[in-house]
Amino acid sequence: MKTITHNLPKCEDCAIRKMALFGELETKYLDKARALRSCQMTFQPDEYLYREGDAPNTAMTIHDGWVILFKDLEGGKRQILRFALAGDLLSYKTGNNDIIDHSAIAVTEVTVCAFPIQGFKDTIAELPELFFAINSITEILSARCLSTMTTIANYNAETNVAYLLLSLYIRGSAHCDTLNQDKMDGILFPFTQEDIGDALGLTAIHVNRVFQKLRKQDLIECNNKNLRIADEEKLAGVAQADLGELKRLLVAI
């Protein structure tokens, strides 16, 4: 892990700002918010950002890269709680002196902007907009979790995998749009089939069978850490989701 504390890039110029926490804030508040930022950190793939049991004293916004948030279970299993990418807020907790209940690991090389949590708390008192921004993030995460739970509980592996792949694709390509990249060739997809299984409670073997089934139906193309979805509507059908509704749920921050 590398840290830089000086000559930090400017928030105004940040390509991902509108996707991130401060995207909710008017530019006029940006100075105050930016003053909270303490440093930028870079993590290598497979490096932990933090571990279950750590006491969080900084919140982080991902500037670049994919992060997996997960919990270890008995018997060597693990449950992936969230796939996080640029713009996402990590490790923020209102509850005081609580230890954090999950771990976060970098999948790709990851850059984050870190903010001391205490600074947040002090600032919220004088900047109610920050409250609404943060609370809105918490609510959205909660809504996504409920939606995921609903899918997992009620549908089979094919639907679950379709739902997850489509979700990751939508979020990934929304981000490419922001950076004005060409998304027609699919998005970076650095996850293993085991990751997908750990998110859905499936074995990697069964995920593999489902991948092949989806490939045969021309619903996904997935290889070389790349995911392409030719017909989002069609995959949404398999995922038992309304594409418009899903996009609204996922691209909002």
Add this chain to the structure above:
Amino acid sequence: MKTITHNLPKCEDCAIRKMALFGELETKYLDKARALRSCQMTFQPDEYLYREGDAPNTAMTIHDGWVILFKDLEGGKRQILRFALAGDLLSYKTGNNDIIDHSAIAVTEVTVCAFPIQGFKDTIAELPELFFAINSITEILSARCLSTMTTIANYNAETNVAYLLLSLYIRGSAHCDTLNQDKMDGILFPFTQEDIGDALGLTAIHVNRVFQKLRKQDLIECNNKNLRIADEEKLAGVAQADLGELKRLLVAI
């Protein structure tokens, strides 16, 4: 549904206040908070508190009774998102002019205290403590949802049912404690086996088989709308949960 707007009972005297949103607030702030309350409403069993698609303009705290929050799915299925009881906050959303994405139905007779949401928003600006209270609730709901998702995704029906029954029992009996009632005879359990199935994505038939299995092991006694759990630790073992951890997750508001 019956509404009363005058001679509302005093918040200071409310038996469930310490379990509810304002339990987080110091008494000195109570006047301000209480001023937000607009009315008390009473709903009969099977009556909707609100429906998916409604535009929420009031938040509600349950004063008494059990409420089920759910979403209708295709094919006549439904997903129960939350079982709510006295002290729980319903239908609060930071996001403006959003319609609500689930329905709420009374299981028992239910009394709620209603607050215009706009009043909340205005008040938060001058009462940051209210922010921390609300955000803490949103975070807790999110943490519970992740925990439920983890259980559903990774364990079988027996574990899931055990986890849910234990959760409901812990919350129900914590509430009996508050009211100084005798909890030794179990708690009110007004749910059908189909409700349990709808929460976990199981069929009522399979829930029934699991109930019987748990009964044979003397882990639960459940009849006449009453649930008794003699050995919480033992059931927690089946539920693959740490009893202390679970209680911390569930009794906090």
Add this chain to the structure above:
DNA sequence: CGGGGAGTTGAATGCAGTCAACAAATGTGG
């Protein structure tokens, strides 16, 4: 070129769904 992680395939097992029938409990109207 060898090793390890990721992906692929097949066969056997077991958990949960479906369908169908019935019993028990609850509610309703005569």
Add this chain to the structure above:
DNA sequence: CCACATTTGTTGACTGCATTCAACTCCCCG
């Protein structure tokens, strides 16, 4: 208060999805 309808709970047989275990291939990296 009884007769009947409806909801809830119970049981059995059959089917199908997902796991487990084992073996094997492919690809990347050192």
